[in-house]
Amino acid sequence: MHYLANPARFxxxxxxxxxxxxxxxxxxxxxGLPYALLFSPPDxxxxxxxxxxxxxxxxxxxxxxxxxxxxxxxxxxxxxxxPLADLAAVALAPVGALFTGLTLxxxxxxxxxxxxxxxxxxxxxxxxxxxxxxxxxxxxxxxxIEDPDKAGKAAAILSLVGLINLPxxxxxxxxxxxxxxxxxxxxxxxxxxxxSMLTPLLIMLGAFSLYFVTVILWRIKAAVAxxxxxxxxxxxxxxxxxxxxxx
Amino acid sequence: MSExxxxxxxxxxxxxCYGLTxxxxxxxxxxxxxxxxxxxxxxxxLKALGKESRQ
Numbered sequence: 001m002h003y004l005a006n007p008a009r010f011x012x013x014x015x016x017x018x019x020x021x022x023x024x025x026x027x028x029x030x031x032g033l034p035y036a037l038l039f040s041p042p043d044x045x046x047x048x049x050x051x052x053x054x055x056x057x058x059x060x061x062x063x064x065x066x067x068x069x070x071x072x073x074x075x076x077x078x079x080x081x082x083p084l085a086d087l088a089a090v091a092l093a094p095v096g097a098l099f100t101g102l103t104l105x106x107x108x109x110x111x112x113x114x115x116x117x118x119x120x121x122x123x124x125x126x127x128x129x130x131x132x133x134x135x136x137x138x139x140x141x142x143x144x145i146e147d148p149d150k151a152g153k154a155a156a157i158l159s160l161v162g163l164i165n166l167p168x169x170x171x172x173x174x175x176x177x178x179x180x181x182x183x184x185x186x187x188x189x190x191x192x193x194x195x196s197m198l199t200p201l202l203i204m205l206g207a208f209s210l211y212f213v214t215v216i217l218w219r220i221k222a223a224v225a226x227x228x229x230x231x232x233x234x235x236x237x238x239x240x241x242x243x244x245x246x247x
Numbered sequence: 248m249s250e251x252x253x254x255x256x257x258x259x260x261x262x263x264c265y266g267l268t269x270x271x272x273x274x275x276x277x278x279x280x281x282x283x284x285x286x287x288x289x290x291x292x293l294k295a296l297g298k299e300s301r302q
Contacts, residue, residue, distance in 0.1 A: 037251075037265070038251065042255060047255050047257060048254040048255040048256075048257045048261060049257045049260060049261065051254070051261050052260065052261055052264045055264060055265060055268045056264075059268070094275070095275065098271050098272070098275050101271070102267065102268050102271055105264070105267060106264045106267075106268065109260050109263060109264050110260065110264070112260065113257060113260055211272060211276070214276070215275060215276050215279050218276075218279040218280050218282070218283045219279045219282070219283070221283040221287065222279065222282040222283035222286050222287075225283060225286035225287045225289070225290045226286050228290040229286055229289050229290045229293060232290060232293035232294060232297060233293065235297065236293065236296070236297065236300075239300070
């Protein structure tokens with residue numbers, strides 16, 4: 001962990017991993033998509049709409065895991081001031097926001113033919129909408145405050161307060177009487193799903209996760225490079241000014 | 248083939264979901280990849296310039 005806190009070392013490791021990660025992502029989708037769209041059977045209750053689940057569930061998984069990552073990165077940055085943790089948090093926010101948005105939209109489009117409505121103010125749906133606004137709020141706060149250190153601190157505190165939403169999302173289907181179905185994957189008695197659907201879902205979860213790691217590494221790399229560009233530009237401006245004063 | 252696209256009458260729900268997810272994920276990946284490549288090259292260019300001016 002400490003070893004990777006050095007941005008240069010992190011970038012060189014990321015550069016070694018990224019071609020493999022990108023290839024593995026493509027391969028996982030190449031296997032997962034035909035499985036999800038063609039080879040898996042229609043559900044006896046939901047019919048063909050069950051295929052939306054193969055992108056809805058991985059999106060929701062990454063939306064919440066991404067926020068957990070954002071919270072952990074923010075805490076690490078606030079406590080130990082590891083510069084890479086702050087860059088990781090900034091990299092995570094738009095990716096998490098995308099997957100939260102996709103979760104909400106694919107859920108709504110699935111809900112229309114299945115529940116007969118696009119939206120209900122049910123605990124699971126509402127807490128996911130709150131998650132979306134937490135991501136947007138995090139990004140807006142960083143943009144709104146000019147001093148990067150102050151912006152980072154304010155946004156980090158917001159993200160930590162927002163962590164309370166994660167257990168609410170997870171247990172919303174147990175605590176409240178929701179329209180959303182309870183968990184079928186992470187249950188004490190094991191997954192309540194037929195292998196013919198569990199297998200494509202697990203492949204899609206893997207594909208989405210590989211994609212997530214690949215994009216996050218690209219974004220952290222971009223942030224590290226942006227800092228270097230900034231530093232080098234400043235050094236050049238400084239040197240030019242010194243040359244002028246000397247002359 | 249047309250049966251596959253009809254998705255038992257639910258094609259109008261399923262395909263927009265997959266289409267939007269695809270567009271969103273490809274756009275984010277493309278943006279992120281292009282950004283890191285552009286900034287990495289810019290950093291290398293500035294570093295090379297700095298070395299030149301010091302010589």
